[in-house]
Amino acid sequence: MTVPNRRERLRKATVTEIKAHARRLLVAGGPQAISLRAIARDMGMTAPAIYRYFPGLDALVAELTGDLYDEMRELVTQARDAAGEEPLPRLAAMTRAFRSWSVTHPAEFTLLFGAPLPGVAGFVEQCTHADHPGARFGALFLQILTELWHHSPWPVPPTQTLRERLGDTLAPLRQSQGPLPVEVAYTFLSGWVRLYGLVAQEVFGHLRWAVTDPEALFSIEVDRFLKQLTADAPPTHH
Amino acid sequence: MTVPNRRERLRKATVTEIKAHARRLLVAGGPQAISLRAIARDMGMTAPAIYRYFPGLDALVAELTGDLYDEMRELVTQARDAAGEEPLPRLAAMTRAFRSWSVTHPAEFTLLFGAPLPGVAGFVEQCTHADHPGARFGALFLQILTELWHHSPWPVPPTQTLRERLGDTLAPLRQSQGPLPVEVAYTFLSGWVRLYGLVAQEVFGHLRWAVTDPEALFSIEVDRFLKQLTADAPPTHH
DNA sequence: CCAATCGAGTTAACGGCGTATACTTACCAT
DNA sequence: ATGGTAAGTATACGCCGTTAACTCGATTGG
Numbered sequence: 001m002t003v004p005n006r007r008e009r010l011r012k013a014t015v016t017e018i019k020a021h022a023r024r025l026l027v028a029g030g031p032q033a034i035s036l037r038a039i040a041r042d043m044g045m046t047a048p049a050i051y052r053y054f055p056g057l058d059a060l061v062a063e064l065t066g067d068l069y070d071e072m073r074e075l076v077t078q079a080r081d082a083a084g085e086e087p088l089p090r091l092a093a094m095t096r097a098f099r100s101w102s103v104t105h106p107a108e109f110t111l112l113f114g115a116p117l118p119g120v121a122g123f124v125e126q127c128t129h130a131d132h133p134g135a136r137f138g139a140l141f142l143q144i145l146t147e148l149w150h151h152s153p154w155p156v157p158p159t160q161t162l163r164e165r166l167g168d169t170l171a172p173l174r175q176s177q178g179p180l181p182v183e184v185a186y187t188f189l190s191g192w193v194r195l196y197g198l199v200a201q202e203v204f205g206h207l208r209w210a211v212t213d214p215e216a217l218f219s220i221e222v223d224r225f226l227k228q229l230t231a232d233a234p235p236t237h238h
Numbered sequence: 239m240t241v242p243n244r245r246e247r248l249r250k251a252t253v254t255e256i257k258a259h260a261r262r263l264l265v266a267g268g269p270q271a272i273s274l275r276a277i278a279r280d281m282g283m284t285a286p287a288i289y290r291y292f293p294g295l296d297a298l299v300a301e302l303t304g305d306l307y308d309e310m311r312e313l314v315t316q317a318r319d320a321a322g323e324e325p326l327p328r329l330a331a332m333t334r335a336f337r338s339w340s341v342t343h344p345a346e347f348t349l350l351f352g353a354p355l356p357g358v359a360g361f362v363e364q365c366t367h368a369d370h371p372g373a374r375f376g377a378l379f380l381q382i383l384t385e386l387w388h389h390s391p392w393p394v395p396p397t398q399t400l401r402e403r404l405g406d407t408l409a410p411l412r413q414s415q416g417p418l419p420v421e422v423a424y425t426f427l428s429g430w431v432r433l434y435g436l437v438a439q440e441v442f443g444h445l446r447w448a449v450t451d452p453e454a455l456f457s458i459e460v461d462r463f464l465k466q467l468t469a470d471a472p473p474t475h476h
Numbered sequence: 477c478c479a480a481t482c483g484a485g486t487t488a489a490c491g492g493c494g495t496a497t498a499c500t501t502a503c504c505a506t
Numbered sequence: 507a508t509g510g511t512a513a514g515t516a517t518a519c520g521c522c523g524t525t526a527a528c529t530c531g532a533t534t535g536g
Contacts, residue, residue, distance in 0.1 A: 007532085007533080032270075037521075045484095048485080052485075110353040113444065116443060117270075168450065169450050170448065186458075193439055196439060197432055197433075200434070206434075212409065221428060252513095284515055287513070289495075480533105480535080485528100487528080490524085491523095491524095495521105497519105499514100499517095500513100501515095
């Protein structure tokens with residue numbers, strides 16, 4: 001019975017090698033540069049052989065995308081855990097790790113957070129499932145914000161205002177990882193959107209016409225956002 | 239001497255038709271769907287003929303990108319001018335127009351603001367020039383913020399803090415349209431990044447796992463940002 | 477130990493793509 | 507009328523994803 005194990009082992013090794021070459025191509029030339037023929041060529045194979053391991057290029061890219069989410073999540077987790085016990089410095093470390101990874105891995109960032117490619121479109125759709133790599137990444141930030149909220153709430157638009165204006169809009173998010181206070185869900189989205197906007201603009205080069213050192217801007221923005229989370233004043237009024 | 243005019247006229251008409259077909263393909267299938275062969279097929283021509291009008295696919299896409307910037311800028315301008323005289327409602331109308339156009343034109347938005355395609359990479363580089371369509375679009379927001387600032391400054395991190403932490407980082411932006419106060423430059427970037435992040439996440443479908451009605455979230459975020467611009471309190475302290 | 481099976485990989489082909497080169501054709505100015 | 511020039515075509519090269527038919531070696535059951 002050791003024999004099928006061996007076959008499985010070989011197969012898994014091949015899958016790993018395919019994805020490794022796919023990533024090399026991704027890094028070298030962006031998402032568009034990933035091609036079955038190039039991968040096969042680099043592996044000393046012919047392109048149709050890859051169909052023994054993946055249904056097609058799209059599936060390969062989708063799986064690579066999942067791997068990258070996991071890799072980045074791991075990195076952010078490590079940065080968080082290396083930042084001590086206080087929730088706020090932990091959150092700060094997470095944002096810095098996210099930007100750092102994104103800036104040093106622009107091609108990977110593009111694949112994860114850029115416009116959905118034809119084949120990856122379906123991948124985005126499945127983010128609703130809690131075990132989706134993307135959802136698990138989001139849950140990291142959601143989790144620490146929840147922790148912080150229960151530790152010491154920060155001022156947000158009054159709950160009533162949020163409820164009136166948002167309604168059930170945040171329902172998918174609030175139900176994704178156990179029930180969430182609407183204040184936490186709102187703050188998560190507001191903060192994530194700012195973080196994403198800043199990093200994406202930098203990675204995509206859309207800030208080069210305006211800014212020479214995006215990290216300085218990033219640093220200020222993170223500080224201002226975190227300060228909003230510490231000021232334990234009563235909620236601002238409508 | 240009317241004859242060369244006629245030739246020029248025909249040539250211009252052909253260029254327009256090529257770009258129109260390119261846009262149709264863009265809308266139908268995203269930036270990747272733009273292909274010289276498909277355009278030529280739709281026009282009853284052969285692909286190499288297009289090289290009489292554009293140096294290659296990349297140049298065609300770059301020019302289309304410029305046109306789209308102009309189209310969107312025009313639309314935002316109209317929305318602004320239809321919003322009365324007060325600067326703040328004008329700015330609000332501009333952000334709403336920007337989101338509205340983006341959501342209804344996801345393919346075009348992707349081309350303008352998504353990850354730079356191989357060929358458009360060079361296009362992004364040239365945004366430094368003030369007459370670049372992208373720069374002229376940014377100038378719209380820059381302009382109204384400047385106007386608002388001179389009318390009634392809003393609280394930002396103290397000028398000294400901004401100077402210390404940003405240094406000359408914003409120099410390209412501050413010099414792009416005549417000299418700008420660092421407070422205006424910073425507020426512009428901070429606000430633009432939030433606006434971009436929100437709209438891009440919505441257009442790219444990255445919010446679908448969390449939010450059912452992105453417009454409600456957008457509305458709240460814009461209101462909060464604008465409120466920051468009206469509170470004429472003294473600058474918050476470091 | 478042998479035969480049946482199955483999985484990995486190959487070759488060949490189809491249609492799509494950008495693009496370069498060489499050729500034709502129609503129009504324009506002299 | 508003629509020479510030049512711009513528009514457009516035909517052909518070809520090398521990429522691409524994907525499919526179908528086939529080979530071959532390893533695994534498995536008898």
